Amino acid sequence: MRYLDDFSPGQVFDLGTKTPTAEEIVEFAREFDPQPFHLDEAAGKKTHFGGLVASGWHTAGILMRLLVDAVLKDAASLGSPGVDEVRWLKPVRPGDVLRGRLECLAVEPSRSKPDRGIARFVYELANQSGECVFRMKGMGMFARKPREPR
Numbered sequence: 045m046r047y048l049d050d051f052s053p054g055q056v057f058d059l060g061t062k063t064p065t066a067e068e069i070v071e072f073a074r075e076f077d078p079q080p081f082h083l084d085e086a087a088g089k090k091t092h093f094g095g096l097v098a099s100g101w102h103t104a105g106i107l108m109r110l111l112v113d114a115v116l117k118d119a120a121s122l123g124s125p126g127v128d129e130v131r132w133l134k135p136v137r138p139g140d141v142l143r144g145r146l147e148c149l150a151v152e153p154s155r156s157k158p159d160r161g162i163a164r165f166v167y168e169l170a171n172q173s174g175e176c177v178f179r180m181k182g183m184g185m186f187a188r189k190p191r192e193p194r
Contacts, residue, residue: 046119048161048186051148059110059144064098066138072102098136103178107169110144120187122160127182134177141172149181153188160187 066085073082077099080087085096098106136142145168153161162183169178 057146100132122185
């Protein structure tokens with residue numbers, strides 16, 4: 045189990061990879077972001093994207109899935125009080141191999157609730173060319189390690 049006390053500034057986690065397919069991009073878009081360049085290759089070619097691209101919210105969801113699988117599923121996570129910044133830097137296309145990265149910026153034990161605290165992070169996805177396509181700054185709330193009985 046990973047607790048707040050196990051994070052430290054400068055610590056980096058490789059979150060693994062995900063390769064979205066055209067079908068996944070369209071399926072997400074149909075339900076949550078039905079803009080033409082997310083729904084159809086031909087329609088996307090008529091835009092500045094030049095083809096089908098994933099919704100930014102789909103991209104954020106991919107990052108979240110990688111984060112849960114690599115870090116949060118084995119952590120004393122208490123959720124998140126929010127994000128400070130979300131940036132979609134480059135379009136995500138079908139077949140892009142997206143690699144997730146998490147960097148801890150700060151760890152702040154709670155003054156009012158000593159059993160928990162906040163870790164601040166930068167979350168990133170890069171494509172197969174190493175180009176950062178998504179960056180988010182935010183925080184996670186985690187339980188502190190239980191104290192050993194005396």
